[in-house]
Amino acid sequence: MLQFDILATEGRARRGRLTLNHGVVQTPIFMPVGTYGTVKGVTPRSLEEMGAQIILGNTFHLWMRPGLDVLQQFGGLHRFENWNRPILTDSGGFQVWSLGEMRKISEEGVKFASPVNGDRLFLTPEISMQIQTILDSDIVMQFDECTPYETRGHLTTESEARFSMELSRRWAVRCKTEFARLENRNALFGIVQGGMFEHLRQESLDALVEIDFPGYAIGGVSVGEPKEEMRRIMAHTPHRLPAHKPRYLMGVGTPEDLVEGVTQGVDLFDCVMPTRNARNGHLFTRFGDLKIRNARHRSDERPLDESCGCYTCRGSTAPDGTVSGGFSRAYLHHLERCGEMLAPMLATIHNLHYYLNLMAEVRLALEQGRFAEFAARFREDRARGV
């Protein structure tokens, strides 16, 4: 099932409520990425405490490991990974595409060698639907070809982008048919492609709306294009999608990108940036980003972000009232220098909390009709520097 209610709007921005089989998601929302059935570096408990409402899983990776037999035995991904709230899974298309020379694309689907054990494998729209049905993800993504921005220095041409977009469109139809045949009770999203060409995006969008999906994604952005190009597509496509259906901008982005995405009418975001950057000591704060390895943090007693309520910055309160946690930059700097596992653990908690809290602040601003003001203040604060 999928039900989407719009609770408030301001310009193109929307405050919504998305009801799925495993629960309700308040939008706009950021979805942490849990590739292999785990959001890297955090426990499900931690995710729940920081207010994660929906997380991602990667069909391709989970198909390779642990494999479909195990996932079927567990009745899907939720029980396997101990996450009882909604899950969105991608189609596997993006990962297959990332294999580069190791894969061969045809009308039927994609042939490739397993990067885990070298087995010859074949992924088609139908097989992607079958796998995602076993995963029992609340939001299933259509199998598509992610149109590249460039290939070894060659910018994708209009005719190449058209060919790719039309292939994804035909695959969208096959996905919908197979999804129905499988009697999957979750929600299937179509994905708009078309590269950096607005008129191809419009054609893709029109075709997908004609096919009719309960939600739509914008794919093929954040694939190496310059920021202006991404912003151009973000300004073009989201608000042209059906107003009463959820809109998901795939793989985007920085905090600034998220606020811009909301301004343009996007409801759902995912990105590895908060988790990956955390593991590299790159921390997000209200007043700009911070590299914890930098020597200037060596004896700094302040938390990463004075305004942050996460375990890393403020600690947690036990049932008996004792507060624990709330770590200094000096301590985080020390952990990072020593290569201690607690460094990426605390950094991941902070970065994910930052992203989730940013979206909570966005939702509140939308409810109060002051999102434009919020966005201006946000940009100003972030530019201040930490």
Added chain:
Amino acid sequence: MLQFDILATEGRARRGRLTLNHGVVQTPIFMPVGTYGTVKGVTPRSLEEMGAQIILGNTFHLWMRPGLDVLQQFGGLHRFENWNRPILTDSGGFQVWSLGEMRKISEEGVKFASPVNGDRLFLTPEISMQIQTILDSDIVMQFDECTPYETRGHLTTESEARFSMELSRRWAVRCKTEFARLENRNALFGIVQGGMFEHLRQESLDALVEIDFPGYAIGGVSVGEPKEEMRRIMAHTPHRLPAHKPRYLMGVGTPEDLVEGVTQGVDLFDCVMPTRNARNGHLFTRFGDLKIRNARHRSDERPLDESCGCYTCRGSTAPDGTVSGGFSRAYLHHLERCGEMLAPMLATIHNLHYYLNLMAEVRLALEQGRFAEFAARFREDRARGV
């Protein structure tokens, strides 16, 4: 301060209560090792929840990183690492000894090159006391020479062990003098050495009791000797130490070693085994040990240990009553195979909980006068196999 009250005894085993400047420790107890100011792979919150009452820090490592200026600025190790319960620090002697060819020992102390930046450094009994005073650890260990069991195939002879033990004895006097001069309000422990020679252990012990410390440790065990040799020293030394003072067996050991140690009258234990083994996928359970990488766990829906109450095995209950966590062997196997950080995180929580809970069961059995029965059952259960 240090106050030690014996609440119950059974044979040589003792149930005690140790009051230190940062709180009360119920003994017998296992102390997780937090080398660089972090118990590898767990948050302080997690440690508190699993009932850790006292943790270790390593003087040598903390001296190198973050350095004494930072630790002094934070007023000691507790605030720096966010741990408000008692801390024990070693003297740095063991780590200096581990440097092997890179160090030169004299009557005055040990000269060595910093493994971090190559600086020429000098560690003496006085400097060790000064560093541990800055750390403000609740239990300070004397600077000693850890007598090796063998050096490149050469077994330590009696005269070598005597020479080493006598050096440590002279250093014990210097430590006590410096500790008093520094007006350190914590507790200084002496360390019994003497290698594998009972009469040398007895001489060391007599001399240390004569010097008079509030607590005593047994050092120079678990340094590569065969298990029978370790058990021989464990049977010899602990019960000969003053009955009304706490006894600490350094660097030991397996769950079986801990129960044997308690049987022999030991109160305090530390070991890297639960944390290090966790990171290698070696899990401890009531019914024996388990290698999570083993293919037989691939689709096993059971938790690591059905009788275990840790987050990994049973999950945690949020204030609103929802239970989260409680992971299958299949999921842990999957995480381990994929090299996901959550694998060592969940394994560390489990292993530390296992060790801490084992000691809680030991304490309860001692209170109820059924420790011998408990120990027999423990050995039987562990031998059963998981």
